[in-house]
Amino acid sequence: MGLLNYSPNRTRVKICGLKTIHDVDAAVAAGVDAVGFVFYPKSPRAVSPQTAAALISRLPAGVDAVGLVVNATDAEFEAIRRVAPITLWQFHGDESPSECQGFAAGQPWIKAARVGADFPFADFSLQYRQADAFLLDALVEGYGGGGIPFDWSGIPEAWISANAHQVVLSGGLNVHNVGDAIARLHPCVVDVSSGVEISKGVKDHALMKEFIQAVRAADASTTS
Template sequence: MGLLNYSAGRTRVKICGLKTPADIDAAVAAGVDAVGFVFYPPSPRAVTPNIAASLITRLPAGVDAVGLVVNASDAQFEAIRAVAPITLWQFHGDETPEDCQRLAAGQPWIKAARIGAQFPFEDFSLQYGQANAFLLDALVEGYGGGGVPFDWQGIPQAWISANAPQVVLSGGLNVHNVGEAIARLHPCAVDVSSGVEISKGVKDHALMKQFIQAVRAADANASP
């Protein structure tokens, strides 16, 4: 369990943007490895630190509580940390490596990259070399949750092979394409939000279960 406990043959699953106790319970029952709490007020999936703190109490040991922030100020970050027991931070904005290290304050963290044409993969992974993982998302307006996949073929094979134990694949994943994504890229984990929603910010519990089942089926098909 846990998002970044890499093991060949078992892709970890993060479901992001959960907002209600029923969402949490459904995700846990489906076998999720991590849930993401969005601390970015413009997002339809945003929650307050106090709501996140209440939801996190429903998580069993071993399921990561991921705090997603976008260019948060020190004060905003500390307001989250003061009440919500986040176990893993996700920096989804324009934070520098120094920002990430300082704000995470010794806790594990992920740096998200918005992948467009000619994205500098090598430079990115070198620049953020102290990150525990790299989350690859689509380049869309806003910050994540756009439901748009990016061109996976644009990821250099040498880069993905070298970094797969640290790669969290996001961006437009759903029940229908997650199997192909795993077969092609073998990431440590996959991250879904809009792909398991019936409308922006409203999760479909049946789709969450089906998504995780699709991941497990892909893992089984990839086994020798």
């Protein structure tokens, strides 16, 4: 699993919501560290477990296959696990810590937080302390993928300093703002979906490449 291997000099990149072979191949060619597959039927980016399995078969060693679930039932979760070789789980709904632990069944997992005003960062990270990472997303209608950034200045400096090695930053990232996000917060991972799309659920391969180039440029600037 490479996505959550923290390095202060190399921000990992996850592109979420891929649906086609061409999208996956383009993401891999651009240098992605992980690809996210959405198993939330209400999302325009949703895929079936069978489709995800076919797409995951194209990933080279070292590129994580992240399974995003939202309040999935036992049956839905087992249907995914049965056919799709997910390497990392992302819980994006209202799952309790014990539910996350139980569903992950020993595999690494990320808990997403929808960050609004007065979000209780310390309580959240304490409650989900067994998570391998914390994903910070914007508080929007639905569960992620809204393309709306949240106010990063609202993240307590002490919290981000203590938890940067576990932070997956999401929520409205794009080619134009990801460099600023990395310079300010130094997260382990940046996670993009709508920011590399030409329409909801339709990825733009040029934007994916440009996004990863922007991340690498920010890393180089931070290092120097």
